[in-house]
Amino acid sequence: MEIDNLKKAWQETIDSREKNTEINYLVLKKLTLETTSSSINKILNFQKIGTFLALLYAIISFALGFIFLTTYYCVPLFISGILMVYCFLGHYKNNKMIENIDYYKTPVKDYLKTILQYENKIYEAKKSDYIITFFWVTAISPLYIKYVKNIDVFEDSYSLLIFLGVLIVIFLFIAIGTNSIYKNYGKKFNGVKNQLEEILEFEKE
Numbered sequence: 001m002e003i004d005n006l007k008k009a010w011q012e013t014i015d016s017r018e019k020n021t022e023i024n025y026l027v028l029k030k031l032t033l034e035t036t037s038s039s040i041n042k043i044l045n046f047q048k049i050g051t052f053l054a055l056l057y058a059i060i061s062f063a064l065g066f067i068f069l070t071t072y073y074c075v076p077l078f079i080s081g082i083l084m085v086y087c088f089l090g091h092y093k094n095n096k097m098i099e100n101i102d103y104y105k106t107p108v109k110d111y112l113k114t115i116l117q118y119e120n121k122i123y124e125a126k127k128s129d130y131i132i133t134f135f136w137v138t139a140i141s142p143l144y145i146k147y148v149k150n151i152d153v154f155e156d157s158y159s160l161l162i163f164l165g166v167l168i169v170i171f172l173f174i175a176i177g178t179n180s181i182y183k184n185y186g187k188k189f190n191g192v193k194n195q196l197e198e199i200l201e202f203e204k205e
Contacts, residue, residue, distance in 0.1 A: 017175075028168045040115055044098055046181070047122070051091040057136055058084035064143060066184055072154060076139035087125075093119045112196040119189045123182070130178055140168070190201040 061081030065074040096117050101111060142153045142163065153163040 039191060040098065041119075041121075043185055043188060044095060047091060047095055050094060051088055054084045054088040056090065058082075058088060061136065061139065064140065068143060073143055076104055076135075077143075080132070080136040080139040083135060087129060087132050090125055090128075095116060097121070109196065109199050112199070116189065116190050116196070117193075119185075124186065126178070128181060130174065134174060137166060137170055137174075161165070 058081045061077045061084060065077035065081060068074055094162075097114065101114060106114075145151050145163070150157060153159045159166055
């Protein structure tokens, strides 16, 4: 009888510990998801804006390309339009990677790993996004200058040189803005990495 009581008391202790462990895990998961989701949602929303703009820029490029069929206007516009479609599809696919996650059914570790995969995709696209954006600005600027400012940058070498100088300045501003944005991304993704490392260390114990 005494042994049965001891077994019962021991089982109750085990059940209590398991329950406390489960509660602690759920609390940890909730806190991790809330903290991480808040940071990632900001990045995701910014990426969604960029994705929408890529599609908009593609439409503008194709529309202007068909309106202004002069070779040195329409060819760069069509090329930039195709590049923007490529940019749009890539970012749309990457965004879906995060949007399709079921936060509360996915294990925390897997959720954080998916976010870091998303980070890799964003950084892989950084250089191509930069080049495509600059190419689009280069393609559409001469048309804007001609029909808004009444200046044809291809009319003489002096106008062309000034145009190229302005493009270099724009290029630098885009580079500075891009680096600032991705530096902010890096801080948020580093927080995710730290959380994943803590979980992996906890599993080892």
